[in-house]
Amino acid sequence: MEQITAQKRINELRELINKHNYLYYVKDNPQISDQEYDQLMKELIQLETAFPELKTEDSPSVRVGGEPLPFFEKVEHRVPMLSLGNSFGADDLRDFDRRVRQNVSTEDVRYVCELKIDGLAVSLRYEDGVFIQGATRGDGSIGEDITQNLKTIRSMPLRLTEPVSIEVRGEAFMPRRAFEKLNRIREEKGEQLFANPRNVAAGSLRQLDPKLAAERELDLFIYGIGIVEGHPIDSHSKGLDYLEQMGFKVNQERRVFSSIEDVIAFVEGWTEKRGQLPYDIDGMVIKVDSYAHQGELGFTAKSPRWATAYKFPAEEVVTILEDIEVSVGRTGAVTPTAILKPVSLAGTTVKRASLHNEDIIREKGIMIGDHVIVKKAGDIIPEVVGVLAERRTGSERPYVMPAHCPECESELVRLEDEVALRCINPSCPAHIREGLIHFVSRNAMNIDGLGEKVITQLFNHELIQNVADLYFLKREELLALERMGAKSVDNLLAAIEASKQNSMEKLVFGLGIRLVGAKAAKTLSQTFLTLDRLVEASEEELIAIDEIGPKMAHSIVAYFANSAVHETLEKLRQAGVNFEYKGPRVEELPTDSAFAGKTVVLTGTLEQLSRKEAQAAIEERGGKVSGSVSAKTDLVVAGEAAGSKLKKAQELNVKVITEEEFIALLQS
Ligand code: IVH
Numbered sequence: 023m024e025q026i027t028a029q030k031r032i033n034e035l036r037e038l039i040n041k042h043n044y045l046y047y048v049k050d051n052p053q054i055s056d057q058e059y060d061q062l063m064k065e066l067i068q069l070e071t072a073f074p075e076l077k078t079e080d081s082p083s084v085r086v087g088g089e090p091l092p093f094f095e096k097v098e099h100r101v102p103m104l105s106l107g108n109s110f111g112a113d114d115l116r117d118f119d120r121r122v123r124q125n126v127s128t129e130d131v132r133y134v135c136e137l138k139i140d141g142l143a144v145s146l147r148y149e150d151g152v153f154i155q156g157a158t159r160g161d162g163s164i165g166e167d168i169t170q171n172l173k174t175i176r177s178m179p180l181r182l183t184e185p186v187s188i189e190v191r192g193e194a195f196m197p198r199r200a201f202e203k204l205n206r207i208r209e210e211k212g213e214q215l216f217a218n219p220r221n222v223a224a225g226s227l228r229q230l231d232p233k234l235a236a237e238r239e240l241d242l243f244i245y246g247i248g249i250v251e252g253h254p255i256d257s258h259s260k261g262l263d264y265l266e267q268m269g270f271k272v273n274q275e276r277r278v279f280s281s282i283e284d285v286i287a288f289v290e291g292w293t294e295k296r297g298q299l300p301y302d303i304d305g306m307v308i309k310v311d312s313y314a315h316q317g318e319l320g321f322t323a324k325s326p327r328w329a330t331a332y333k334f335p336a337e338e339v340v341t342i343l344e345d346i347e348v349s350v351g352r353t354g355a356v357t358p359t360a361i362l363k364p365v366s367l368a369g370t371t372v373k374r375a376s377l378h379n380e381d382i383i384r385e386k387g388i389m390i391g392d393h394v395i396v397k398k399a400g401d402i403i404p405e406v407v408g409v410l411a412e413r414r415t416g417s418e419r420p421y422v423m424p425a426h427c428p429e430c431e432s433e434l435v436r437l438e439d440e441v442a443l444r445c446i447n448p449s450c451p452a453h454i455r456e457g458l459i460h461f462v463s464r465n466a467m468n469i470d471g472l473g474e475k476v477i478t479q480l481f482n483h484e485l486i487q488n489v490a491d492l493y494f495l496k497r498e499e500l501l502a503l504e505r506m507g508a509k510s511v512d513n514l515l516a517a518i519e520a521s522k523q524n525s526m527e528k529l530v531f532g533l534g535i536r537l538v539g540a541k542a543a544k545t546l547s548q549t550f551l552t553l554d555r556l557v558e559a560s561e562e563e564l565i566a567i568d569e570i571g572p573k574m575a576h577s578i579v580a581y582f583a584n585s586a587v588h589e590t591l592e593k594l595r596q597a598g599v600n601f602e603y604k605g606p607r608v609e610e611l612p613t614d615s616a617f618a619g620k621t622v623v624l625t626g627t628l629e630q631l632s633r634k635e636a637q638a639a640i641e642e643r644g645g646k647v648s649g650s651v652s653a654k655t656d657l658v659v660a661g662e663a664a665g666s667k668l669k670k671a672q673e674l675n676v677k678v679i680t681e682e683e684f685i686a687l688l689q690s
Contacts, residue, residue, distance in 0.1 A: 028073045032081075035066040039082040040181070047177035047241070048271040080152050080180040084173045087232035094166035094230070097157035099145060101248045103191065104162060105324060105629075106307065106331040112286045115308065118330045119282035125327070126315045134258050135288050136276045138305040138331055139243050141195030142224045144172065146244075151185035153178070158227065161630055161685060171227045174236035179269040189248035190265060196223045197301045200239035202370065212473015214464050219302055221632075241301070244270040257311045278311060289332050296334065297366055305333040338397045339372075340410060341365035345390060346377065346421050350429055352456035352534050355442040358383060358423070360394065360406050368398045375404045379441045380423045387411065389418035427452070448586070454488070455481050457534045461489045465540045466532030467524055470517040471510065479503060489532070490590045492518055493597030522597065525604035526553055529594075535581045537574040541647070544605075545569050546578075553591070553601035557582045569646070616687045617645030620656040623671070626664030628681050639688050651676060659684045 023031075039062050046052040046059070063083065070077045077083075109115050122131055143159040156172035157165035172178055175194065182188075196204075196219040204222065205215045216222045226238040247261050255261050259278050266272045275292075279285050289306040296303050310316050310328035319327040345361040358377040365372055375396050377383055386409055388394065393410040426433055427445035429452035434443040445453060458477045462469040469492075480486045485499055495518070500511045521528075530553065531543035538546070549567055550556040556578075564575035581587060595601065617640050624636055624647060631639070636659070637647045651658060651670040658671040658678045671678050679687070 023069075023072070025073060025076070028069050029076055032066065032069050032073075032076055035062055035069070036081055038062055039066060043082060043085075043176050044179070044269065048179075048269070082180065084170075084180070085176055085236065087174050087234070087236035088170050090231040090233075091170065092230070094168065094228070096160075097145075097155065097165050097167045099157070099160075099163055099165060099248075100189065102162050103143060103145060103159045103165070103248075104321065104326060106329055107322075107325045109308075109330045109332045110335075112290075115286055115289070115330070115332060116282055118308070119285075122310055122315075122319065122328065126310075126318050128315075130280065131315060132257075132259075132278050132280050132311040133282070133285050134262070134276060134278050134309045134311050135285055136245060136307045136309070137273055137292065137299075137303045138307045138333075139193040139195050139245075139273070140218075140220050140302040140304040141193040142220070142227055143191065144168070144194050144227070144242070145189060145191050145248060146172065146178070147189045148182055149187050151182040151187075153180050159630075161682060166228070168227050170232040171229065171235035172242075174232055174238075175240050175242050177271040178242050182268045182270075184268060186250065186253065186268065188250045188268070190244050190270065191246045191248055192242050192244035192270075194223055194227055194240055194242045195219060195301055196226070196238065196240055198370070199300065204238070209473070210475075212471060212476050224632075242271060243273045245273070245307070256313050258309050258313070258316075259311050293334050297337065297368060302368070303334075305331050307331050336397050337368045338395050338407065339365050339367045340393050340395055341372075343388065343390060343392050343394045343406070346383070346388075348424060348428055350427060350445050350450065350452035350456065352453065352460045353536050354444040354446055354450065354453050356423070356427070356434055356445060357442065358421075360388075362394075362396065365396065367396060367404060372396060372398070372404050375406045377406055380443060381441050383421055383423075389414075389420050391415075391418040429453075451481070458486060458489060458492075460534050461532040462492070462521075463532075465528070467521040467528055469514075469521050471514045472517070476514075488586075488590050488593075490593035490597065493522070493594065493599065522599045524600060526551075526600070526602055527605070529553065529599065529601070530556065533581070533587075536577045538578065542569060542574060545646075547603040548605070551603045557591070569648075615643035615645075616690060617643040617657075620645045621648050621654055622646065622657045622659060623648050623651050623655050623667060624659050624661070625651075625667035626661030628659070628661040630681060630685065636684070643688070 039059070042052070042054055042059055042062070063086075066081070067083050067086070070081065070083055109118055123129075145157050145159070145165065146153060147155045153173070154169075155167060156169045157167055159165050172194070173180065198219060201216070201219040201222060208215055222238065223240055226235045226240060229235050244265050245262070246258070247255075247265065253264065255264055259276070262272050262276060277288060279288065285308055289308075292303070292306055308330050310319060316326070316328040321327060342363040343360045344363055346358050347361055348356050348358050350356055357379065360375045360377050362373055362375055377388070386406070388406065388409050393413040394406045395408045395410065396404050397407045398404040423443060424434065427447065427450055430445065430447050430450035432445055432447040432450065435446055436443050447453065455478060458481060459474050461467055462472040462477065477486075480495070480503075483503065485495060486492055495515070497511060497515065500506055500514065501508065525547070527540070527544040527547035530547055531538065531540045545567060546556055550559060559578070561572070561575045561579050564570050564578055565572055622640050622645050624633055628636055640647050648655060651667045651674065653674055655671065655674070655676045658667065658676055659681065660668045660671075660678050661681050668678060
């Protein structure tokens with residue numbers, strides 16, 4: 023094909039794809055099948071590959087994701103991306119209305135009410151109608167350049183309907199269906215499940231490989247204008263209509279009201295209905311409509327006085343507790359789970375809820391057949407928060423925890439100072455199976471493709487009895503199992519092989535020694551450097567380590583005194599599993615940083631980095647992160663909605679800093 027003909031066809035294809043993209047992703051009104059769409063995209067990519075000189079940055083082919091980046095560039099926001107003040111009930115909204123009316127010069131105040139989409143704030147810049155840069159909010163002044171990832175979001179226009187230069191703001195999110203599909207696939211592969219769509223959206227956009235972001239089916243609502251040149255718009259509602267005309271996806275559930283009581287009725291309506299939306303919202307945003315009024319109201323240091331975020335209470339539903347099931351964990355702890363009459367809650371169907379332990383069942387007086395209140399607070403497994411005793415009919419039965427292990431029948435015991443009942447039979451199959459699942463899990467040996475299902479399958483076929491057996495699995499044995507193709511078997515064996523190189527702390531954590539979490543495993547590894555030295559450590563030596571208390575020391579010594587453990591370790595050694603610590607040693611950790619040798623507690627919600635990232639940043643700088651505030655704590659980083667830990671820190675006079683101050687310290 024000649025270049026001229028190719029150019030003509032490429033133009034046609036781009037136009038067609040852009041049109042169908044818009045119809046499908048923005049208008050929700052597809053006019054061709056997915057296959058036809060894929061076919062157009064395929065043809066475009068083929069032509070662009072054959073004629074690379076005809077490729078352009080605004081071609082819809084960029085939606086599939088370009089090359090991975092080494093890191094994200096920083097982007098300075100020309101107009102800061104602020105956050106919003108919160109309101110928690112009707113009275114807060116009435117207060118907001120009063121403050122607004124006191125500060126504007128005319129009486130005809132109108133409010134725009136919008137859904138508060140639960141995702142990640144982004145800013146998009148267009149020059150002459152072409153998308154040129156997209157960024158995260160970051161600290162509000164400086165964000166990260168995630169242009170390539172944003173281009174993979176199909177509802178985001180690469181080119182506007184008019185050649186305007188504009189900066190807009192919106193919320194990137196993952197629709198519930200895409201989230202559930204992703205978790206279903208992960209579950210089948212035995213991978214760890216994501217907790218909620220927001221985490222996935224944020225994680226996907228902060229991936230350096232745009233192809234991964236492209237696979238995640240993200241979406242984007244635009245809710246505001248940062249800067250626009252030469253368009254006389256005098257109110258937010260008109261601004262939103264204008265954005266829609268430019269080709270942006272703007273949420274349709276917006277409404278304008280002139281009385282706060284109407285606003286309240288509207289937000290209360292959404293409090294009830296929010297579960298029916300195909301995406302998560304965590305509240306409503308109420309904005310003064312007139313730009314002139316917004317100008318009169320101005321800003322506080324952090325947020326505009328002309329807007330407020332109405333936060334929904336965590337969603338709760340009432341359903342019937344049909345039964346209580348107990349399961350045995352890897353440490354033998356027996357935990358009760360409520361089996362519920364299926365009920366829809368925050369967008370998913372809930373059938374089980376955690377009851378934590380027997381004491382909680384007793385304290386709350388939960389009986390089988392009760393109407394219970396179930397709440398979801400960001401976690402995958404919801405919890406039972408209370409009972410509606412007034413709805414009892416007399417047919418409810420009290421629950422009695424079993425006296426024997428549901429899997430091996432041995433008598434359950436309650437150890438001193440513990441709430442949980444335990445099965446202490448070391449050869450209990452539940453015990454062993456859960457221990458194996460723990461061994462391969464992400465923070466332990468991190469063996470991809472080995473999740474709960476495959477482990478259970480291997481265990482039931484008696485291919486593995488203890489963790490060392492994993493390293494002696496044979497290809498033929500695995501091929502003989504159901505649903506195990508040659509490719510998955512090879513991948514699995516490669517993942518098992520790769521895990522032999524893990525640094526010692528992953529192995530120590532994976533062994534599942536009682537009371538030894540991932541953090542203690544790291545400290546132990548940094549201190550002893552090889553597993554052999556840890557095996558020989560005495561209780562006194564262990565207690566001498568800062569974070570290791572007498573109970574943990576005792577548990578470690580008791581664990582390594584067991585001859586079955588020695589056999590397992592010898593088999594692991596024969597298999598070639600690494601027993602040495604590979605990370606920085608305690609004495610090599612930086613000593614000149616603000617965090618060196620400091621114990622830090624993170625509390626509340628951090629907006630700009632995840633807990634994990636914050637922890638890693640502190641540890642890289644020689645600090646330690648602890649889960650609870652005590653006199654030994656040097657510093658508390660308090661994010662949004664910090665609660666009891668913040669209070670404790672104040673009582674103990676421990677230094678408390680905000681997220682922003684924390685980030686400044688990290689950068690110093
Ligand atoms: S307006 C100046 N409108 O909520 C304030 N924000 O703290 C501009 N959000 O992370 C925000 N939906 O990304 C606005 N319809 C909406 C929103 C919305 C979600 C997010 C926003 C920010 C947080 C506000």
